[in-house]
Structure formats: C-alpha cells, structure tokens
Amino acid sequence: MICGITKISLDIYTKPEYFYSGFFIMKHIDYIIVGDGYAALFFAHQLIKNNKSFVLFSEGRKSASQVSAGIINPVVLKKFTTFWKAQEQIDFLKETLTEIESYTGQNYLIDAPIHRIFHDENEQNLWLKKSQNEELSGFLDEKFDHLEVVKNDFNTGKVNQSARLQVSGFFNDLFDFLEKNECLIKEKFDYEKLDTSAASYKDFQYKNIVFCEGMGVKENPFFSDIAVVPNKGHHIKVKLSEAIPKDITIKKKHFLFPTDNGLHFYGGTYDREQLHHHVDESAVTQLVNGLSEIYPHDFEIEEVNFGFRPTVKDRRPIIGRHGSLKNLYVFNGLGARGILNGCYFSKSLYQFIEENIPLHEEVSGDRFK
Template sequence: MKQIDYIIVGDGYAGLFFAHQLIKNNKSFAIFSEGRKSASQVSAGIINPVVLKKFTTFWKAQEQIDFLKDTLLEIESYTGENYLINSPIHRIFHDENEQNLWLKKSDNEELLSFLDKNFDHLDVVKNDFNTGKVNQSARLQVSGFFMGLFDFLEKKELLIKEKFDYGKLETSSATYKDLQFKHMVFCEGMGVTENPFFSDIAVNPNKGHHIKVKLSEAIPEDITIKKKHFLFPTDNGLYFYGGTYDREQLHHHIDESAVAQLVNGLSEIYPYDFEVEEVNFGFRPTVKDRRPIIGRHETFKNLYVFNGLGARGILNGCYFSKSLYQFIEENIPLHEEVSVNRFK
C-alpha cells in the first residue's frame, strides 16, 4: 500500500492548479485523468478582468490577475515554459453609446486600470466605432499548458490515466485500490453529477461551442478581438472563434444552431471568405451566483470538492486553489462566498 498526502480526481483547471499548490509545498499526490478532453481543455483560455457586456469588473479581479501571473512563473520553473500570451482584448463597439459608457466607466476606481481611454481602429475587421482595449487582459496557451503539465506529471509518475471508480474508495480506511491518502479532492467539473459524495452540489451545465476557421485575409496576430465572441489566432494557422453559451441544448453532440450562430457572428465583423475547419464543444460547470463551490464533505472529513469555476475557469481555478490548500493544511477558513456550505 503506497501512502500519499493527496488524491486529486479530475484534470481540468481546478485539478491542475491544485496540483501546482501541492508541488509547490512538497506534498505527495496522484492525479486521476480520464483522458477525455475536459471543458477546460477546449476553452478559449481568455484571461479577462472585465465583463464585456456591461463594462463592469468582478470580485477580486485584480488579485486574481496578479496571482495568476505569479503562478504561471512558478509553473515555468518546472515545465520550462510560460503559457501566458500577452494578447490584449480589443472590444468592438456597437455604437457611440457604448463608447461613451466605456469612457464613463473607465473613471471608476475599480475599472481605472482595466479600461483604456484611447480607442483603436483595427484593419481587416469591421469596427466602424473603433475598439476599446482591456488592459491586463491576456490569453493562456491552453494546449501548451495541458501538454506541459501532463508531461511533467507523467515523468514524475503522478498521473494515473484511468477513470476514477467511486466503488473502490474505502472511506473508513482512506484507501483507494493500492493508495492510502490523507485527503482527496474532487475537481471533476460536470462529472461531479456522478459522484455519490458531492452529487448534490449546485452546479449547472452550460454548453459552449467554438469553431476554428481558416481566414482568407489575416488579422492582427498580437490581439484578441471581441464583439459577440472572441477571435484570435491559434498555433496551427487557424483562428479560434467562440464561444457560445447554452443551458438548454445539453446533448453530447454538436448543435448546428450554435455553429450557425458562430458563423453569423464572425461574418458580422469579418467581411472576407473563411472556412470552418473544426467544431468543438464542452460543458462548463456554472453556479447561479457565479462563484466557485469549494469545501469539505459533511460526513467524510478528508473528502473535498473544488468545482463550479464557470466561464472564468483559469482565474478561479488558479486563485482559489491556494484558498483550498490553506483551508486543508492551515485551517484557514474559506471565503463564505465560495464555501460549499452557502447553499445549505
């Protein structure tokens, strides 16, 4: 029987950022990865401190941005690569009213460092009313991040490539097959619905599609363009455009109406020919108050959940991984706003 400090179940942003906390603090662990592409792995990787519909920000935005940058530097120390792409978001304005609202909001203390007062005009895409730049916005190089971390974990023999079997978990002895653990953290996204210990947590699936397209006329490489959806270059010569939000059509195949929505949205801003080369979708685990769900099982005190990261999976996953670690190891209480107990 091998003794370890932690078992992590799930390999999306929650699981990998929590694994980083364990690496940083010299804890022994194993992480279970089913090998299916999670919602995290097909995400756009947008790092954005601004809600771009209303030009507002959100709880702890600056702290989360700063913490992510530090964390990615720490991860670089063992993967050899920094996965942060400095590609600021340029939001295309619909009309003059949006321009004026942006300027008005940019004087708010909490938005001062995010909303650039100088508007830009972009080539190739339609932006009759110019664009506003979101300072401190960026992207994560998603495929590189997952490949780099999986490669590191595999070399260190920390990655177990199999589906976790709840029936093999012995809570009384804190064992799973040939592993004896101190703590177990479930980071399963929508997979939590099958988890007998946390199936009642209040996460709801939000299905998102994106397309990868070949453009006939290249657009600027060093920015991320946003109107209805995000548009930016990927590393294989294609461009990412997405993603949609759907709480109704929850079947496990491509929804053609979502693809049509994306094609129409891209046509509105890109007046040249393009070809759709690829369609992907995933299910974001969302929570009605838009905050993660983190905490300890009421009965089994060494079982924990880290879920509900929603559309801000990178920022939430990174920032709150430390909160969960400190809760387990140092008994530092979780913020009430993210605690699993808030829905009780």
C-alpha cells in the same frame, strides 16, 4: 515515485512511504486529485509548491477546460463592469505561471489584450464613463483603437491586463511533467473502490481526496448534489482568407484570435438547454453569423468543438469539505472564468485543508445549505 517537489526543484522529490496491508504493498500519499481541468492542475501546482505527495486521476477525455479559449479577462464585456477580486486574481495568476515555468520551462501567458468592438457611440461613452471608476480604471483603456481587417466602425476599447493562456501547451506540458514523475494515472476514478473508513483507494493510502471533476461531479456519490449547472459552449476553428493581427484578441459577440496551427479560434456560445453530447447546428450557425458580422472576407470552418462549463447561479466557485467524510473535498463551479478562479482559489482550498484557514463565505459550498 509519487509526485512531490521541494522548492519547485526538478531533482528533489518526496518519496512515497510503503507498507504492507494483507498481500498488497500500499503507497502512502498526501492527496488524490480526481479531475484534469484547471481546478485539478492548479491545485496540483499548490501541492508541488508545498512538497506534498499526490497522484492525479485523469480519464483522458478532453474537459471543458482543455477546449476552452484560454481568455484571461478582468472585465464583464457586456456591461463594462469588473468582478470580485479581479486584480488579485490577475496578479496571482501571473505569479503562479512564473512558478510553473520553473519546472515546465515554459510560460503560457500570451500578451494579446482584448479589443472590444463597440456597437455604437453609446457604448463608447459608457466605456469612457466606466474607465473613470476607481475599480475599472486599471482595466479600461481610455484610448480607442481602429483595427484593420475586421469591421469596427465605432473603433475598439482595449482591456488592459487581459491576455490569453496557451491552453494546449499548458495542459500538454503539465500532463507530461506529472507523467514523468509518476503522478498521473490515466484511468477513470472508480468510486466503488474507495474505502473511506480506511482512507484507501486500490493500493493507495491517502490523507485527502480533492474532486475537481467539472460536470462529472454529477456521477460522484459524495458530491453529486452540489449546485452546479451545465452550460454548453461551442467554438469553431476557421481558416481566414485575410489574417488578423497576432498580438490582440478581438471581441464583439464572441472572441476571435489566431491559434498555433494557422487557424483562428472563434467562440464560444452559451447554452443551458441543448445539453446533448453532440454538435448543435444552431450554435454553429450562430457562430458563423457572428463571425460574418465582423469579418467581411472569406473563411472556412475546419473544426467544431464543444464542452460543458460547470456554472453556479452566483457565478462563484463551490469549494468545500464533505459534511461527514472530513478528508473529502470538492473544487468545482469555475464557470467561464476557469483560469482565474481555478488558479486563485486553489491556494484558498490548500490553506483551508492544511492550515485550517476558513474559506471565503462567497465561495464556500456551505453558502447553499
């Protein structure tokens, strides 16, 4: 069957319609999704929620989303500012994760707020000043905390409403769910097999295709020109000799927090220059030095991972419809806020397609034309 759920029920599905085309039995579906990161899975949830039939093509390689830290953060921690629709995005994410829990049986929100280590008294004073700002008062806690185990001579500030996503569980469970319901196709999408005039791809007859490919979009002949730029990020997983608290996420230069397997995540870096597909030793050195600055005990590196974030110069997603092929869409450019952007704007894209509700000018791909 092709995935489609009524009222997010586990046992009532939309069945595909079959019809003959020459010697083939075509499967009629509402959507094809191409991609397997946050954009793809949060949009898939919108289709599940609204009882639309679909298949999702996953190449099977771990995307930048799948190796991400899973940070949910409403504050820009360099300048202690917030961003467009931060509170709305936080609220909508919580609502969405509760909906997803109804069919995976798990809620992936980890209540481990960010504690930002202050460099000096000037940062403390700036934090307190910004906490009086109306748009930041709900995020910047006025009470400072001192942490054990790590160096924090000037204490830390807690980011209220920040949290983490249990990344591996989120992806593994959703892929399992899609596979059990015959929505997941584990193969690379072949653009040459797409017949846009007949709205067909292999044995699928579709109404719409949504491309959620991250930096893979540069191989896409329909949207290769969108204004996304790769930003390479490394992180390390380390074994610490002295464990840190499990219920917080520590941040100075990078994020530090425990993972499920007894290791600790530390990262990630940002690099627009070294874009080759292997580990940069300079990035690893940067991470080792950053961790040593706040963690005065022994540690061992167990893993080094990297991915390429699709970023946009104005730090907002690119969402839109193809200029001439009106049933092809793109959802990309989520950047370092992939969870919040992917979740919140998945609904915007769905409403744009299904209800003809205009996209926000700030995220529409038309803003670059």
